Amino acid sequence: MARYAQVQGSVALITLTNPPVNALSAAVRLGITEAVTRALRDPKVKSVVICGENGVFCGGADIREFAKPMTGPPLVPMISAIEEGDKPVVAAIEGVAFGGGLELALGCHYRIAHSKARVGLPEVTLGLLPAAGGTQRLPRLIGLAPALELITTGRHVTAQEALKLGIVDKVTDQSAQDLAIQFAQEVIGQPLLPRKLSTQLTPCPPDVDTILDEAMARVKQRARGAMAPVACVQAVRAAVNLPYQAGMQKEQELMAFLFRSSQARALQYCFFAQRAVGKWSLSSGAHSGNSKPRPVTKAAVIGLGTMGRGITVALVKAGLSVVAVETNKKQLEMGKQMVSAMLKHDAQKMNAVPRLDLLHYTTDLSELKNTDLIIEAVFEDMALKKEVFKKLSSVCKPDAVLCTNTSGLDVDELASVTKRPELVVGMHFFAPAHVMKLLEVVRGSRSSPEVMATAMHLGKRLGKVSVVVGNCSGFVGNRMLRPYLDQANFLLEEGATPELVDGALEEFGFPMGVFKVSDLSGLDVGWRIRKEAGLTGPNVDPKDPLRRRQGRRYSPLPDLVCEQGRLGQKSGRGWYLYDKPGGRVATPDPDIHKLLEDYRVRHGIRPRQIGSQEVLERCLFALINEGFRVLEDGMAMGPEGIDMIYVFGYGWPRHRGGPMFYAAMVGLPRVLERLEYYQQVHPDVPHLQPSSLLRRLVVNGSPPLDKWRDFLQRPHSQL
Numbered sequence: 001m002a003r004y005a006q007v008q009g010s011v012a013l014i015t016l017t018n019p020p021v022n023a024l025s026a027a028v029r030l031g032i033t034e035a036v037t038r039a040l041r042d043p044k045v046k047s048v049v050i051c052g053e054n055g056v057f058c059g060g061a062d063i064r065e066f067a068k069p070m071t072g073p074p075l076v077p078m079i080s081a082i083e084e085g086d087k088p089v090v091a092a093i094e095g096v097a098f099g100g101g102l103e104l105a106l107g108c109h110y111r112i113a114h115s116k117a118r119v120g121l122p123e124v125t126l127g128l129l130p131a132a133g134g135t136q137r138l139p140r141l142i143g144l145a146p147a148l149e150l151i152t153t154g155r156h157v158t159a160q161e162a163l164k165l166g167i168v169d170k171v172t173d174q175s176a177q178d179l180a181i182q183f184a185q186e187v188i189g190q191p192l193l194p195r196k197l198s199t200q201l202t203p204c205p206p207d208v209d210t211i212l213d214e215a216m217a218r219v220k221q222r223a224r225g226a227m228a229p230v231a232c233v234q235a236v237r238a239a240v241n242l243p244y245q246a247g248m249q250k251e252q253e254l255m256a257f258l259f260r261s262s263q264a265r266a267l268q269y270c271f272f273a274q275r276a277v278g279k280w281s282l283s284s285g286a287h288s289g290n291s292k293p294r295p296v297t298k299a300a301v302i303g304l305g306t307m308g309r310g311i312t313v314a315l316v317k318a319g320l321s322v323v324a325v326e327t328n329k330k331q332l333e334m335g336k337q338m339v340s341a342m343l344k345h346d347a348q349k350m351n352a353v354p355r356l357d358l359l360h361y362t363t364d365l366s367e368l369k370n371t372d373l374i375i376e377a378v379f380e381d382m383a384l385k386k387e388v389f390k391k392l393s394s395v396c397k398p399d400a401v402l403c404t405n406t407s408g409l410d411v412d413e414l415a416s417v418t419k420r421p422e423l424v425v426g427m428h429f430f431a432p433a434h435v436m437k438l439l440e441v442v443r444g445s446r447s448s449p450e451v452m453a454t455a456m457h458l459g460k461r462l463g464k465v466s467v468v469v470g471n472c473s474g475f476v477g478n479r480m481l482r483p484y485l486d487q488a489n490f491l492l493e494e495g496a497t498p499e500l501v502d503g504a505l506e507e508f509g510f511p512m513g514v515f516k517v518s519d520l521s522g523l524d525v526g527w528r529i530r531k532e533a534g535l536t537g538p539n540v541d542p543k544d545p546l547r548r549r550q551g552r553r554y555s556p557l558p559d560l561v562c563e564q565g566r567l568g569q570k571s572g573r574g575w576y577l578y579d580k581p582g583g584r585v586a587t588p589d590p591d592i593h594k595l596l597e598d599y600r601v602r603h604g605i606r607p608r609q610i611g612s613q614e615v616l617e618r619c620l621f622a623l624i625n626e627g628f629r630v631l632e633d634g635m636a637m638g639p640e641g642i643d644m645i646y647v648f649g650y651g652w653p654r655h656r657g658g659p660m661f662y663a664a665m666v667g668l669p670r671v672l673e674r675l676e677y678y679q680q681v682h683p684d685v686p687h688l689q690p691s692s693l694l695r696r697l698v699v700n701g702s703p704p705l706d707k708w709r710d711f712l713q714r715p716h717s718q719l
């Protein structure tokens with residue numbers, strides 16, 4: 001796991017060999033410990049170079065080992081032995097030096113990086129802190145403020161920035177290993193003490209306490225309940241206030257606390273779940289390993305509304321040439337201006353040139369005959385989308401892939417109007433499409449494996465976390481959102497206020513509560529959908545009482561709010577009051593409180609005190625329950641997919657792992673018991689009826705999440 005060689009006569013070359021990222025597994029740590037001991041003992045060896053095989057220095061500790069009892073030599077003494085040795089050790093960093101990998105390099109006396117390498121301490125993203133001396137050595141090397149920023153965010157740093165910050169000593173476009181070997185010979189005999197970071201003091205500006213206090217305030221505000229960033233600040237404070245050994249002691253104490261936390265488990269689960277969803281498989285036996293994507297060099301986007309514009313920008317940023325289509329010249333010009341502005345803004349931030357040359361604008365669909373893949377992003381209306389698909393089917397080349405960016409319409413119905421249903425797939429982007437990381441790739445019943453591979457591969461090129469989902473109303477994300485929204489509205493009827501509900505959800509870790517999100521998206525969006533579904537407006541069954549629709553409880557509150565012209569942020573009033581139309585700062589609105597009070601009086605509802613726990617249980621458990629139904633119906637590959645959809649698309653706090661992981665952490669019997677309780681209290685809300693899968697899991701002893709698939713009744717998923 002670590003290869004040893006003697007090169008150029010006097011240089012010991014230690015190579016980490018644990019593909020794909022040379023993670024510091026027990027075997028690698030043992031290999032390094034033995035190799036370093038050998039090099040330090042061998043009188044013929046005058047200096048040492050540590051590098052990684054296959055162009056990767058080291059991706060850090062082996063995260064898979066965290067769930068198992070610790071074996072092999074620990075990292076801290078291994079790194080100390082390198083630093084304390086009397087021979088210069090040079091780290092040759094290619095690819096990445098992350099986490100324990102960078103900590104290993106910080107224990108070396110010199111660091112040389114390839115120009116394409118990246119370094120960083122991403123432990124905080126795993127619910128941990130850099131506990132192999134990272135919180136103590138990095139501040140000593142680069143100073144307090146930059147170290148705080150890197151450690152509390154886990155941000156990856158390019159080799160160039162690392163050089164500027166002083167993390168690395170040299171950057172090369174050639175082989176970092178070759179330069180390191182040469183360098184290791186040059187530094188033989190030079191004093192080593194100044195290069196041993198543990199012997200140095202952290203350089204501190206006079207306002208050190210202010211810097212630390214401000215960092216703590218910033219981190220607490222951003223963390224939304226995540227503990228690791230707070231612990232990172234505490235550990236770095238120790239690098240300033242305490243001698244090295246005492247600082248290390250503090251680092252270990254904080255790490256021990258984090259390591260056992262449910263947040264660390266959640267974040268590590270997310271790390272693997274994010275990678276697992278990329279490995280899709282279909283019930284036909286096709287999977288990501290045996291299905292080849294089609295080449296896509298030229299794409300098209302139909303419709304330059306909010307979604308179409310974002311998708312166009314995302315495609316251009318990924319280097320694809322794009323034909324952007326609108327129905328008339330005026331719309332086209334408007335779309336063009338917006339897309340150009342977005343690309344210029346983005347390029348400016350990255351100090352790059354906007355790739356406007358990749359774009360072609362037209363109102364003529366016949367110009368799509370050479371495009372490989374078309375994404376329809378017109379208004380969410382089945383008739384209109386069908387018309388577009390019919391036309392696309394006749395103008396596009398026969399093997400062009402046709403994608404729809406619907407947020408919930410039937411992909412099969414759309415595919416049925418084309419001559420190539422096997423080349424039709426849903427690509428559900430989330431607004432703003434060039435920013436949001438989530439992509440639901442919707443498999444129609446006839447979508448071919450090749451077309452699924454193409455959409456998933458394109459998602460990856462766009463930097464998205466792409467999740468394969470089945471073709472059901474609302475797909476996965478929006479389907480699960482409905483019971484959540486319903487519960488939030490019912491809570492208002494029963495005595496809550498928007499700020500009470502939002503407060504509980506924000507305290508849980510959502511960046512915004514449900515009513516603030518609705519105001520941001522525009523309340524008219526849901527209003528239109530409810531009208532089309534016959535839940536409000538002229539198509540309502542006249543026999544339905546006001547608070548019952550289609551056989552179940554219904555809250556007309558959101559409709560009443562819209563009828564008052566309160567459409568959310570854009571109109572300056574929604575569930576909250578804003579300082580002006582388009583304003584962002586929400587303040588509680590006495591008019592809404594009055595509306596709720598009048599409503600309750602009108603309907604004879606006695607308001608009651610509602611606490612945060614009830615808000616969370618009713619909103620989140622109803623959503624989770626629908627998640628179990630999604631699994632039962634075979635509309636998602638597994639709980640990991642659902643969790644990634646919620647983490648990347650709906651602001652579910654990552655340190656809570658996603659709804660299905662959260663359910664497992666709370667305990668499935670508890671979720672079931674609370675759903676049963678609320679169902680008894682609200683028998684007219686079918687969403688509260690516990691799903692059969694949840695019941696079956698509980699009866700079978702609540703197996704761990706990765707075993708849930710074994711309890712599905714359907715032999716095959718719908719994917």
Ligand SMILES: CC/C=C/CC(=O)SCCNC(=O)CCNC(=O)[C@H](O)C(C)(C)COP(=O)(O)OP(=O)(O)OC[C@H]1O[C@@H](n2cnc3c(N)ncnc32)[C@H](O)[C@@H]1OP(=O)(O)O
Nearest residue numbers: 020021023059060061062063064098099100101122123275
């Ligand atoms: C005592 C505790 C001390 C903790 C200190 C630490 O070091 S904690 C770990 C800190 N390191 C990280 O957080 C890095 C995590 N990895 C990455 O950011 C990326 O994987 C990468 C190194 C930048 C490589 O990215 P790339 O896109 O090229 O590949 P993948 O992400 O798909 O990874 C390939 C496979 O490798 C697995 N993997 C990656 N890093 C680790 C790791 N540190 N431990 C274990 N496994 C790791 C990853 O899961 C992939 O596996 P597959 O089975 O192929 O999905």
